[in-house]
Structures are given as structure tokens and as C-alpha cells.
Amino acid sequence: MRDSLRELKVELGDRSYPIVIGQGLLGSYDLSPYVRGSKVMIVTNETVAPLYLESARACFPGKQVDAVVLPDGEKYKDWQTLNLIFDRLLENRHSRKTTLVALGGGVVGDMTGFAAASYQRGVPFIQIPTTLLSQVDSSVGGKTGINHPLGKNMIGAFHQPEVVLVDTDSLRTLPPREISAGLAEVIKYGLIRDKDFLAWLEREMTLLIDLDTPALVEAIYRSCACKAEVVAQDEREGGLRAILNLGHTFGHAIETFAGYGNWLHGEAVGTGMMMAADLSLRQGMITEEDRARAVGIIKRAHLPELAPAGMNPDDFLRLMAVDKKNVDGSLRLVLLRSLGDAIVTEAVDMQKLDATLRNFCSDTTGVEV
Amino acid sequence: MRDSLRELKVELGDRSYPIVIGQGLLGSYDLSPYVRGSKVMIVTNETVAPLYLESARACFPGKQVDAVVLPDGEKYKDWQTLNLIFDRLLENRHSRKTTLVALGGGVVGDMTGFAAASYQRGVPFIQIPTTLLSQVDSSVGGKTGINHPLGKNMIGAFHQPEVVLVDTDSLRTLPPREISAGLAEVIKYGLIRDKDFLAWLEREMTLLIDLDTPALVEAIYRSCACKAEVVAQDEREGGLRAILNLGHTFGHAIETFAGYGNWLHGEAVGTGMMMAADLSLRQGMITEEDRARAVGIIKRAHLPELAPAGMNPDDFLRLMAVDKKNVDGSLRLVLLRSLGDAIVTEAVDMQKLDATLRNFCSDTTGVEV
Missing domain, CATH: 1.20.1090.10 (Dehydroquinate synthase-like - alpha domain)
Known part of the structure; x- marks a missing residue:
């Protein structure tokens, strides 16, 4: 299954992080070493959740895994949807030690990253990009954000992930x-x-x-x-x-x-x-x-x-x-x-x-x- | 007038900045050396604007000075009010080179700082705190943010100003x-x-x-x-x-x-x-x-x-x-x-x-x- 597992390090001094690329990683690859606290909040959307949420949970053995499922689509890349993440984090009393996990494409990644950059002025996050675009683009660079009616990505932050996990199998469900x-x-x-x-x-x-x-x-x-x-x-x-x-x-x-x-x-x-x-x-x-x-x-x-x-x-x-x-x-x-x-x-x-x-x-x- | 002008440097490596403290500074102290681009956006509120907005404008000779006036009060320290700043920045086509200026108390400072941290993923900002609390507290530390219905300051960023200007005369209009x-x-x-x-x-x-x-x-x-x-x-x-x-x-x-x-x-x-x-x-x-x-x-x-x-x-x-x-x-x-x-x-x-x-x-x- 893992013949072609590759790992790449993004060199950014004390914000450096690895990108792990391979087949069949969702559900088996152990990401818990990248989680500092005891809690994780997976952020995903209603399209991706039925396909991969359970396998993503399995990547965090020994951690308390919470999840929030957002509506799917670029038109939801706004403050209202972002606030659903903050609502859940606060309702479930996630502290500054929680780790957010973005499970989905670029919209989920950008919103989760910005939520992580802003929740209590910054918590760690992990990316599990499930579209080819997000795997080759949003995986690297730390750009996060939401849209404003007058412009795309106008509100956001630079925030680097702890690790990026790319499972090429997730591309099989893509249109x-x-x-x-x-x-x-x-x-x-x-x-x-x-x-x-x-x-x-x-x-x-x-x-x-x-x-x-x-x-x-x-x-x-x-x-x-x-x-x-x-x-x-x-x-x-x-x-x-x-x-x-x-x-x-x-x-x-x-x-x-x-x-x-x-x-x-x-x-x-x-x-x-x-x-x-x-x-x-x-x-x-x-x-x-x-x-x-x-x-x-x-x-x-x-x-x-x-x-x-x-x-x-x-x-x-x-x-x-x-x-x-x-x-x-x-x-x-x-x-x-x-x-x-x-x-x-x-x-x-x-x-x-x-x-x-x-x-x-x-x-x-x-x-x- | 300026017998007691004091200056203090906050030492944070490449994010170090000065705090200038004295009497009669609003309206006369030249802050334009701290502005990299040609445009400035002053963010203030409806209580402070009639008192100090014109003198604050005078601190930026040679710059194009825009302004947005927010409603006054902690209850407006929320996303909706923050968005008024983003609306004005985008309507008036402020680029990444614009500098935001917080003119007011802690609420204005926190919101302006967070707007600066997030607008196009970060633009510079200057603080002109006009309350004693903001002069001795928000002037130092780079904490910015807004409230969430479930908690104060739950959404924000660390973002350091370019300079802080403290005019003790502004305390004479405080209750x-x-x-x-x-x-x-x-x-x-x-x-x-x-x-x-x-x-x-x-x-x-x-x-x-x-x-x-x-x-x-x-x-x-x-x-x-x-x-x-x-x-x-x-x-x-x-x-x-x-x-x-x-x-x-x-x-x-x-x-x-x-x-x-x-x-x-x-x-x-x-x-x-x-x-x-x-x-x-x-x-x-x-x-x-x-x-x-x-x-x-x-x-x-x-x-x-x-x-x-x-x-x-x-x-x-x-x-x-x-x-x-x-x-x-x-x-x-x-x-x-x-x-x-x-x-x-x-x-x-x-x-x-x-x-x-x-x-x-x-x-x-x-x-x-």
C-alpha cells in the first residue's frame, strides 16, 4: 500500500513542517505525535464528512476528537460559516491547547487555518487536503482566510500547519x-x-x-x-x-x-x-x-x-x-x-x-x- | 508644552516599536515617518471623533488620510462592527501598503489591531490610545481581537504596532x-x-x-x-x-x-x-x-x-x-x-x-x- 510514500519538509525555521504524501494514509497514518494537547477539532464539510470523517478520526489515536461539519462551497467561505467553527470550539470548551484539523479542499483549509490563527489568538492546526488543488497549493505557504463581498481572501492570516497529510486515494472521489x-x-x-x-x-x-x-x-x-x-x-x-x-x-x-x-x-x-x-x-x-x-x-x-x-x-x-x-x-x-x-x-x-x-x-x- | 515628553522602546526584535508619551501631542506630533505607504485609515468611534479626529489627521502631514467612525462601546466589539472597517478599506481600495490608526480606547485599539492583522493577511498599524486604560495596557503587548457571545477576546491575533502615541491631554475629556x-x-x-x-x-x-x-x-x-x-x-x-x-x-x-x-x-x-x-x-x-x-x-x-x-x-x-x-x-x-x-x-x-x-x-x- 505504501510503496510510494514520500515526505517533504517545508523549511521555515521554527515554523518548519513536513508534508507526507502517499496512498491509503487516511485511517491508518498516526498524526497524534503532532498534537500537543489532548483535544482535536476536525473541521470538514457536508460532502467530505460522509467519505472521510471517520478515517480522519482514526488518525488521532488516544486523542479526544471533536468535529464540525460546514456547508460545502466557496460561497460559504465567509464570516458566518467561520463563526460556526468558533461556536463549536467555545461550546465544547476547547482551550488554547486544542489542535484544529482541516479535512477537505481549499475552502475548508483556508477557513480552518484562519480559525486556528484567530481562535484565542492562535492555536495549532493540521491539514488533510482531499482535493488535488489543495494538495498542491494550500498545503504549502500558510495562507489562510475568508472572502469579503468586495474581494476574495481579503481577510486572513499567515499561519503554518504542524503537518500536512496528503492521501492520493481521496482523489478517487473527486469529479x-x-x-x-x-x-x-x-x-x-x-x-x-x-x-x-x-x-x-x-x-x-x-x-x-x-x-x-x-x-x-x-x-x-x-x-x-x-x-x-x-x-x-x-x-x-x-x-x-x-x-x-x-x-x-x-x-x-x-x-x-x-x-x-x-x-x-x-x-x-x-x-x-x-x-x-x-x-x-x-x-x-x-x-x-x-x-x-x-x-x-x-x-x-x-x-x-x-x-x-x-x-x-x-x-x-x-x-x-x-x-x-x-x-x-x-x-x-x-x-x-x-x-x-x-x-x-x-x-x-x-x-x-x-x-x-x-x-x-x-x-x-x-x-x- | 513638552517638558515631560518621554519615549520608551518596546524590545521585540524586528517588531520593536517606540511609545511616545507627553502632553499636547495630538495635532502636532508628526507620525508620518512611521507610515510606509501613502495612505492611512484612522479608525475611531462616535465619542472620540468629534474630540480628536481632526487633530489626529494633523499627525500625518503629506499622507492621504481616510477615516471610519464606529459606534462606541464594548458591545460593538464584534464581527459586525469589525466588518465596517473592512468595508471601508475595500470600498476605498486600500492596498496592503495602507496603515491603520487606532484612535480611541481599548475597544477601538483591539478591533483596529485585529483588522490590521487580518486585512489582506496583515497591514501595519499605529495606536493613539485616548483612555488611561488603553494607554497603560493595550499600548504594549500586541494583543488584538473581538468578543464572541461565548467569551471575551476569543477571536484575535498578536500584532505589534509601528508606534504608540500617548497624549495625556486626551484624559481630560474622560469620565x-x-x-x-x-x-x-x-x-x-x-x-x-x-x-x-x-x-x-x-x-x-x-x-x-x-x-x-x-x-x-x-x-x-x-x-x-x-x-x-x-x-x-x-x-x-x-x-x-x-x-x-x-x-x-x-x-x-x-x-x-x-x-x-x-x-x-x-x-x-x-x-x-x-x-x-x-x-x-x-x-x-x-x-x-x-x-x-x-x-x-x-x-x-x-x-x-x-x-x-x-x-x-x-x-x-x-x-x-x-x-x-x-x-x-x-x-x-x-x-x-x-x-x-x-x-x-x-x-x-x-x-x-x-x-x-x-x-x-x-x-x-x-x-x-
Whole structure:
């Protein structure tokens, strides 16, 4: 069962922690050494609970395990739902020594992490991500938070977990759309920092789509390792870490336009990365061959190739202006200098940006920039 | 005007910051060197705004100064009111480079600090405390947060300010009850750690009650210095810092029983410290003379000498059991080993505790422990 167990350490000084990746871990892997007190509170949602809550409980032998089940969906990533966690913690008298456990995808992970960062000004937490996106993205970096009606992830904290447990078996219950959304972030690591990994992905994409375990373990390991390297150099997102946002500025605009939860985050990032590659070509930074490889591997992951129906270039410009990565209002984008090498730039040619936006909008009725 | 300007550094490595204490600072002291970006958001309340908002604006020459005015009172220290800050920040497109400024008492300071800790996962903030309690307590330590219906300050973060500006003139508009409440925390520093300061307070209490400026500057300076020493040794409240909670376990029970905001925090702490001194005597830790000095100086600050009418010993026991300073349910209290020397102990004699509770409850109908 555990032939392909891999372990990776995220190096963050006294906040360092391991990521354990393998098959069949839920229900058998002992996480109790990572729990300092006697109590644990598992936070999950109504979709994941029937599938994995009991096996997750079994990972904490000898501990008193409490659980709270949230409604499922990005639209619940708000204060009201977060407060359900605080209600349960206080009703059941959890002290500062309790450990929170996030069992689910990115929404559960972000909310549980923020609850842990804020409950009594900070308690430890453990992540058991059950979607591919959360396994390769939220597992590393310590970003936690909730949405505000005026913007995604606007309220949150940096809070590192004690350990992350990734069981690839949990991907078997995921809809194919969610696998594709996760692969968007996997591909991102190849595009921004690791050309060899990109070539590996071009060879192995079919196995990944088919949920081949060794291929999944390898892809998750290399994705987490890539992100861990970046985060170790820039924990609080002052510089390098911004390259992890390749495709995200376009992607956030798409998600906001579509309404939270209608497009998956990874889907929007997939299309956003195609747009970034398109603009990188137009700005003379990469070759047509590079653009075609970038767009090709994203398409092979079955990600959407156009912005949502009805979205026009002006919608993008309007929605990108409130993106939180903007420094004092100027537009900053992550673009490709070559495959495997991303940069953050404010040198965005507005005519070329407009051409890219038009290229991805089926509705191009917006006013010219 | 500035004869008695004092400056103190809170030593917390790369989170160190100065506290500037003096008279006539609001409206003239230049805080713009502490603002990294171009924008500032002052958070205040409807009582403080008409008195000091314009002078606070004048402390940020050359900056774009925005403001949000919250309703006044502990009962508004909740998520809904906190969200008014986030709404304004997002509506006015404040980026990660904005600086929040807390102008007001402890409630404004705690909420603004938590908003700063959480807005886009953390922005800088500056404190301009305008009550004596917030000047000597919330100025140092970085504790921020909001209340939950099931407990005070249950949701929050540790977040250190860039600078704290204390203008003693702002105390002239405070009701006498608020001065007394602040003096409770001032006296606390003498009781837990500084017998010389306690003796100074016994000599100068009349001047303090009369708002004599040099006496206020000295009392605030020594209080902040005492707290800064403790916090520097224990920023995240793992050990020593717990002595700052002298009187607070009893005090929280009183505040909760009375309903948030009906007793001032400092009033409850004042009575709580009398109770702690009473129990310290009963447990054979201090002499009757020490107890009498502790109780005497608290009385001279015009603080309440009994628990609220209708509160009985059982109310205390019930409300103290959910206090967040409890580790896994056992009762921990801060008691006095001598004047100027507090300790945290779990060795609480329940019979003696009951005697103390009865001594401070006019209603002693509770069941015996």
C-alpha cells in the first residue's frame, strides 16, 4: 500500500513542517505525535464528512476528537460559516491547547487555518487536503482566510500547519473537473520555475488524468517542493512569492465575473495562465513555440480555453484594478520570460493587454483602452 | 508644552516599536515617518471623533488620510462592527501598503489591531490610545481581537504596532470612572512586579486622580515599561506574561455576569485584584498588612469593592471555568507571593477560594463547593 510514500519538509525555521504524501494514509497514518494537547477539532464539510470523517478520526489515536461539519462551497467561505467553527470550539470548551484539523479542499483549509490563527489568538492546526488543488497549493505557504463581498481572501492570516497529510486515494472521489482544476496549479509550477517538470508533465499527463498513483505522488511531491522553495525564500509575500500568482490576476477577474464558485479556482487560473502566455508572446518575451507548449499542456488537462460567456475586455480591466496584488493602484502581472521562468512586471503594454483580453473573450464589445 | 515628553522602546526584535508619551501631542506630533505607504485609515468611534479626529489627521502631514467612525462601546466589539472597517478599506481600495490608526480606547485599539492583522493577511498599524486604560495596557503587548457571545477576546491575533502615541491631554475629556478603571491596571504593575512603583503610587494617587500631567506621564511611562519588560520575555503568552492577568480571572467573571460594558474592564480588574489579594492572604502567601496595602491603594483609586449585586459564588465558579487562561480545564490563578511579586498557580485551595468569593459577594446563596 505504501510503496510510494514520500515526505517533504517545508523549511521555515521554527515554523518548519513536513508534508507526507502517499496512498491509503487516511485511517491508518498516526498524526497524534503532532498534537500537543489532548483535544482535536476536525473541521470538514457536508460532502467530505460522509467519505472521510471517520478515517480522519482514526488518525488521532488516544486523542479526544471533536468535529464540525460546514456547508460545502466557496460561497460559504465567509464570516458566518467561520463563526460556526468558533461556536463549536467555545461550546465544547476547547482551550488554547486544542489542535484544529482541516479535512477537505481549499475552502475548508483556508477557513480552518484562519480559525486556528484567530481562535484565542492562535492555536495549532493540521491539514488533510482531499482535493488535488489543495494538495498542491494550500498545503504549502500558510495562507489562510475568508472572502469579503468586495474581494476574495481579503481577510486572513499567515499561519503554518504542524503537518500536512496528503492521501492520493481521496482523489478517487473527486469529479473530473476538480482534477483538472488541480492540474492547472501543477502545470503552473512547471511554467514558472521548473522546465524539466513541465517536460515530465507533457509525458505523464494522460496517467495523471487517469489517477495513476505513482504519477500523482510524483506530481504532488514536485509541486509542493517547488512551492516550498519559493515560500522558504519569501514567507510573507514580499517578492519572489508573487510568481506563484501566474494566471491569478486574470483568474481572479474571471472568478469574480462568474460569481464565486461557478468557475473553480483552478479552472480560472488555467485560462488565466493561457492569457499570461499569450501576453508574454505579444510582449516579445517568449516564442510562439513556448506559448503553444504552455497553452497545449493546459488544454490537455481539460481546462477552459476562453473567459466566461458574456465577459468582455472591460470587465477584465475593471475587475483587475481591485486585485490585491496591485501596489498602490498600478497593474502588476506575472508573465513568462521563458518556459520555467516567470517574472513579476509592471511593464504591461496596454494595447497588447487589450489584444490578449479580446483573444480570450467571446464578447469583445467593450470600449477600447 | 513638552517638558515631560518621554519615549520608551518596546524590545521585540524586528517588531520593536517606540511609545511616545507627553502632553499636547495630538495635532502636532508628526507620525508620518512611521507610515510606509501613502495612505492611512484612522479608525475611531462616535465619542472620540468629534474630540480628536481632526487633530489626529494633523499627525500625518503629506499622507492621504481616510477615516471610519464606529459606534462606541464594548458591545460593538464584534464581527459586525469589525466588518465596517473592512468595508471601508475595500470600498476605498486600500492596498496592503495602507496603515491603520487606532484612535480611541481599548475597544477601538483591539478591533483596529485585529483588522490590521487580518486585512489582506496583515497591514501595519499605529495606536493613539485616548483612555488611561488603553494607554497603560493595550499600548504594549500586541494583543488584538473581538468578543464572541461565548467569551471575551476569543477571536484575535498578536500584532505589534509601528508606534504608540500617548497624549495625556486626551484624559481630560474622560469620565472619572474611566480614570479609575485605568488606574486599576497602573496599580496592577506595582502589585505584580514593582514594589517601588507601588510606594510611589501610594504617595502620588491624589495627584493622579486630579490629572496632574507630570504624575500621569510618570505613571504611564512606568506602567508601559513594566509591561514591556514582561512582554519582551514572553511575547506569545507562554509563561511569565500570565502574571499580567492578576485579577483578570475574577474580573472576567464579573464582566460576563454584569453583561459586557456594564462594568468597565478596569473596574472588574480592580475588584478582581482585591479578591486575588484576599485569596493570597487566605492561602498564607502574603501578610494581612500586604493585603491591606493592596486593597487600600485600589480603594483610593475609587474602584468598586464588591462583586455586582446578585452575583453569588456559584456564578464566579461557573464563569471562571471557561476562562481562556485555563489549561485543559484546570483552574489557574495569578496570586501574590508578596507585594511586587506575582505568580501563576494551579494550587488553589477550593475552600479558601469559596471564602474569598463569599467575602466579595453580597449574595452568598450559592451552593457550597
